[in-house]
Amino acid sequence: xxxxxxxxxxxxxxxxxxxxxVSVIAHTARQFARAIIMPNLRPPVTTGAQAxxxxxxxxxxxxxDSDFEPLMTLYLTDNTTADVINAAAAEGSIRAVKLxxxxxxxxxxxxxTDISHAWDALDAMQAHGLPLLVHAEVTDxxxxxxxxxxVFIDRILEPLARRFPELKIVLEHVTTRDGVDFVLSHDDNxxxxxxxxxxxxxxxxxxxxxxxxxxxxxxxxxxxTHRAVLIEAAVSGNKKFFLGTDSAPHAREHKETACGCAGIxxxxxxxxxxxxAFEQAGALDRLEGFASHFGADFYGLPRNTDTxxxxxxxxxxxxxxxxxxxxxxxMFAGQTLxxxxxx
Ligand code: NCD
Ligand code: ZN
Numbered sequence: 277x278x279x280x281x282x283x284x285x286x287x288x289x290x291x292x293x294x295x296x297x298v299s300v301i302a303h304t305a306r307q308f309a310r311a312i313i314m315p316n317l318r319p320p321v322t323t324g325a326q327a328x329x330x331x332x333x334x335x336x337x338x339x340x341d342s343d344f345e346p347l348m349t350l351y352l353t354d355n356t357t358a359d360v361i362n363a364a365a366a367e368g369s370i371r372a373v374k375l376x377x378x379x380x381x382x383x384x385x386x387x388x389t390d391i392s393h394a395w396d397a398l399d400a401m402q403a404h405g406l407p408l409l410v411h412a413e414v415t416d417x418x419x420x421x422x423x424x425x426x427v428f429i430d431r432i433l434e435p436l437a438r439r440f441p442e443l444k445i446v447l448e449h450v451t452t453r454d455g456v457d458f459v460l461s462h463d464d465n466x467x468x469x470x471x472x473x474x475x476x477x478x479x480x481x482x483x484x485x486x487x488x489x490x491x492x493x494x495x496x497x498x499x500x501t502h503r504a505v506l507i508e509a510a511v512s513g514n515k516k517f518f519l520g521t522d523s524a525p526h527a528r529e530h531k532e533t534a535c536g537c538a539g540i541x542x543x544x545x546x547x548x549x550x551x552x553a554f555e556q557a558g559a560l561d562r563l564e565g566f567a568s569h570f571g572a573d574f575y576g577l578p579r580n581t582d583t584x585x586x587x588x589x590x591x592x593x594x595x596x597x598x599x600x601x602x603x604x605x606x607m608f609a610g611q612t613l614x615x616x617x618x619x
Contacts, residue, residue: 277588279560279615283580284547284567286311288409288448288469288520290539291334291346293317295600298337300525303543303597305344307617309580312409312520313346315374316383320351324364331369347371347575349409353386354393361400371575372407372446373397377428379415381494382524382538387411391432398440407444407575412455413495422479425495426454437462446574449474449522451495453505459516460509467574469520470510470566472549473540473607478503489531490605493524494538510566511559518571521546527602544597544606551586551615585618 286304289311291297304311313334315321321330327348334346349372350356350364356373364370375394376387388394401408412433413424429447437445442465447455450468459468473493478500481491491497509517523546524539531537542549547567554563572579590612596603 278618279551279563279586280583281564281586282568283309283582283584284519285309285571285580286521286523286546287446287518287571287575288312288314288471288522289543290314290316290522290524292525293330293333296525297334299597299599300523300541300543300604301334301337301344302339302342304523304546305338305342306619307547307584308344309582310345310347310577312372313348315349315351316376316381318383320353320383320386321349322351322353322356322386323360324350324367324370327364327370349374351376351386352388352394352397352408354389356394356397358396358400361397361404361406365400365404365406370406372409373401374409374411376411377413377415377432380411380413382526384411391436395439398436398443402440402443405444405576407446409446409448412447412450421496422498425450425452429454429458433458437466444574448520449495450506450509451498452502456505456509460514464516467516467518467570468509469522469571470506470517471520471522471540472542472546472553473497473522474503474506475510475553476549489536490540490607490609492531492536492538493522493540496538507553507557511554511557511562513562513565515565515570515573517566518574519550519567520571525599525604527599528596528605529602531605540607541597541604542607545593545608545613547584547617548586548613548615549607552613555615586615587618588614589616590614591616
């Protein structure tokens with residue numbers, strides 16, 4: 277059996293920088309035409325000039341024959357002015373702005389400490405139609421880690437959507453029924469990305485047979501009832517839900533340690549993992565819209581015109597891949613996947 281799709285895009289991706297970037301970028305470029313590149317470098321990408329320089333480094337790291345297109349984003353801070361947004365919009369290559377609540381996840385220390393600090397920037401984004409990409413988790417120590425998305429929606433996102441009713445918002449890597457309901461209850465300016473790992477795994481994966489650091493990401497995996505809602509949303513054919521891997525490579529030694537980093541690496545097999553999830557849901561015919569059409573439509577970009585083909589063939593996922601001078605352990609390392617992208 278085989279499946280041919282319009283070439284997909286990845287609307288949420290971490291590719292890092294330097295030697296790690298060189299190690300991972302080919303995995304994404306062989307499947308996807310474009311990807312929204314997350315700006316959480318150290319230091320973060322906060323200006324158009326930094327984004328252009330980062331874009332050049334990504335292009336330089338690509339295999340020679342690749343026409344993969346990185347879509348750049350800015351990292352919203354307490355100090356992002358309307359001028360920075362206006363300049364980015366005028367320059368044209370910035371596709372979105374990412375909101376990390378300060379301290380919510382990897383390299384988010386420079387994130388927004390209070391959303392009111394961002395009102396001028398958000399006003400400018402609304403005026404320019406520049407999407408806000410949201411890491412939707414509160415950071416309060418007294419909120420249970422499994423409830424942080426729901427509480428963020430109640431406290432921050434609903435009021436934000438009311439204050440900026442035209443602002444394009446993507447609830448990135450949605451993980452809960454509450455997140456899906458939020459997206460469904462608003463107009464078409466509000467959408468969500470869904471990762472392959474949140475479609476395929478529930479929180480048991482973090483504890484099966486012992487503590488599993490490679491199943492730890494943020495937002496953290498949730499219980500099965502939430503996973504079922506994510507599957508339903510992904511296969512619904514609703515254009516508000518589209519593919520964003522949140523593939524987040526970390527060196528093995530930074531995962532397998534006393535205080536391990538959050539992030540799951542899925543770029544090695546992203547479209548294959550989504551195919552598996554859609555097939556399990558009996559909805560392979562819905563994969564193309566989710567993976568290849570709806571994201572481009574939301575961002576106001578043309579859909580891709582070429583195609584990829586997946587074959588139903590078993591293949592073993594390697595135990596690791598190189599990552600700079602270390603290695604990264606991919607999702608389902610050492611296990612068998614049953615869809616394979618034809619080269
Ligand atoms: C991401 C990373 O490692 O940069 N980690 C993750 O668990 N998803 C950051 C993020 O998107 O939260
Ligand atoms: Zn991410």
